Amino acid sequence: MLDAAFSALADPTHRAILARLARGEATVMELAEPFAMSQPAVSRHLKVLEEAGLIARRVNGSRRPCRLSGEGLGAVDRWLAMLRQAMTANYDRLDAVLAGMETGQGKDKP
């Protein structure tokens, strides 16, 4: 899931499609026009995004509109949260070191 989601997000066309779907659901036909792509080309991109859990499609009569899906985004977010927490912890450690230097007990305290 993570490999597929990050890999899908690395493609600027995929990100443009997701940005379009952020404004509301759309069909293949509605996506093909603004992107000046053929419908089969759009369908191939949508397949990658769907397999990555970033979009979902529903059947509405003969239409199959696409919308954003929280599944892939959730997986990506949970993984990135770990990095964010680590960076915040690093800054907190740095703050503690700087605070120690200011109050004069600095350099031998880790």
Add this chain to the structure above:
Amino acid sequence: MLDAAFSALADPTHRAILARLARGEATVMELAEPFAMSQPAVSRHLKVLEEAGLIARRVNGSRRPCRLSGEGLGAVDRWLAMLRQAMTANYDRLDAVLAGMETGQGKDKP
């Protein structure tokens, strides 16, 4: 930046290196051992991560320890925030529709 950062994050070895650096900075030598990789192989991975703004290196005598960098993570986070906001807005719209069904013309009420 976004292409490079998402592309780098799509590789499980890169994510494992970032997870290791989340615990604190490390040199090429310190990374090579737990990953059972040669130092040149580790260096190639670090180069990709550095170009993606996900890590930074500093010179400390003859050592060049790596640490997480907020640059790439920030770019990725800002882009994903747009998707998260869109999904929250979608849920809010759904809530409003459901609330309207409950308070309004109750005939569809289960």
